Amino acid sequence: MAEMSRVRMGLFAAGLLLAMGRGGVAEVCTTQSQMTAADRDGLAQAAKALAVQVQGNDAAGLHGATVAELARDFSAVQRVVGATAPQLAGGTLVVDQVYLLDGTQLKRGADGKDPDAAFYCTLNRSTSEVDFLIPSLPPGRYGFAIVESRSAAPWRVSFLMRQDQGKWLMAGLYPKPMQAAGHDGLWYWTQARQMVKAKEQWNAWLYYLQAELLLQPAGFVQSSHLEKLRTERAAAAPPTLSEGVSVDAPLVVKGADGVEYHFTELGVDDSLEKEKIDVTAHVKVDSMGDAATARKRNADATSALVGAYPELRKAFHGVWLFVDVPGQSPFATEQPMSEIH
Numbered sequence: 001m002a003e004m005s006r007v008r009m010g011l012f013a014a015g016l017l018l019a020m021g022r023g024g025v026a027e028v029c030t031t032q033s034q035m036t037a038a039d040r041d042g043l044a045q046a047a048k049a050l051a052v053q054v055q056g057n058d059a060a061g062l063h064g065a066t067v068a069e070l071a072r073d074f075s076a077v078q079r080v081v082g083a084t085a086p087q088l089a090g091g092t093l094v095v096d097q098v099y100l101l102d103g104t105q106l107k108r109g110a111d112g113k114d115p116d117a118a119f120y121c122t123l124n125r126s127t128s129e130v131d132f133l134i135p136s137l138p139p140g141r142y143g144f145a146i147v148e149s150r151s152a153a154p155w156r157v158s159f160l161m162r163q164d165q166g167k168w169l170m171a172g173l174y175p176k177p178m179q180a181a182g183h184d185g186l187w188y189w190t191q192a193r194q195m196v197k198a199k200e201q202w203n204a205w206l207y208y209l210q211a212e213l214l215l216q217p218a219g220f221v222q223s224s225h226l227e228k229l230r231t232e233r234a235a236a237a238p239p240t241l242s243e244g245v246s247v248d249a250p251l252v253v254k255g256a257d258g259v260e261y262h263f264t265e266l267g268v269d270d271s272l273e274k275e276k277i278d279v280t281a282h283v284k285v286d287s288m289g290d291a292a293t294a295r296k297r298n299a300d301a302t303s304a305l306v307g308a309y310p311e312l313r314k315a316f317h318g319v320w321l322f323v324d325v326p327g328q329s330p331f332a333t334e335q336p337m338s339e340i341h
């Protein structure tokens with residue numbers, strides 16, 4: 001179960017990209033409504049073809065349609081394709097959105113390093129934007145496409161593509177589920193707002209996080225829509241989370257026996273595909289101990305967390321608890337709420 005969780009959480013992150021994050025000088029973005037028919041159709045057809053290869057687990061074919069920088073070491077992409085193909089099986093592939101990102105005027109630095117790029121896309125001449133903030137991006141003409149696999153359990157596969165010698169080639173692959181526990185991102189956003197009204201701050205904060213995970217197609221894609229969600233989430237955060245949770249600023253929870261547990265990360269997970277999502281929590285310790293000791297510590301830390309914030313019982317199926325020791329693999333357990341005392 002722990003391995004399944006790590007695979008799914010890794011797909012959520014999906015960092016197979018030439019570069020990602022926040023960038024600098026703005027380049028030119030063209031939305032699909034402003035493109036020529038030739039550009040729009042070319043991007044859509046290329047994205048659909050790539051998605052068909054992912055759906056069919058055709059890593060060899062995908063390798064031949066990938067930019068040289070990514071194709072040199074294709075093993076990570078191949079693993080993601082193998083894990084994603086079953087999620088797309090039987091789904092109807094539909095190209096949902098395409099963007100043309102013109103970075104041909106980007107200039108490499110004097111040291112030869114690729115520049116940062118920022119593409120700001122105004123939607124339908126409104127105040128809404130979608131932004132692509134990509135550092136260390138080689139100069140070129142790029143496209144970004146979102147392809148949906150529509151089925152009972154829909155998934156989204158997004159591609160960064162670059163035009164090389166007139167052909168669109170894959171420069172990044174980002175698969176993500178569109179639902180968690182049978183609900184989409186907008187449902188979690190709506191539920192989070194209701195939880196805020198009910199003064200369930202912990203549940204709201206985590207449901208806002210789940211909404212963002214489902215709605216954001218890739219980590220380097222920002223939008224006015226997502227910014228509104230993050231603003232609401234920050235406003236709804238419990239006071240103890242106002243500065244976030246990290247190794248340097250852990251959430252300290254005391255158990256019934258007086259032992260303190262230092263939680264360094266909180267999140268959500270749907271790897272068990274239950275009727276509700278799970279909470280994920282990380283605790284850092286200096287040594288793991290034997291299996292019995294580690295298992296008991298996980299159970300005690302889980303009990304401490306839910307005991308301190310009992311509202312979690314209402315909104316979640318259970319808790320994944322990961323104990324982190326420097327230089328070792330995490331020790332993970334999952335407990336349904338009904339088994340947490």
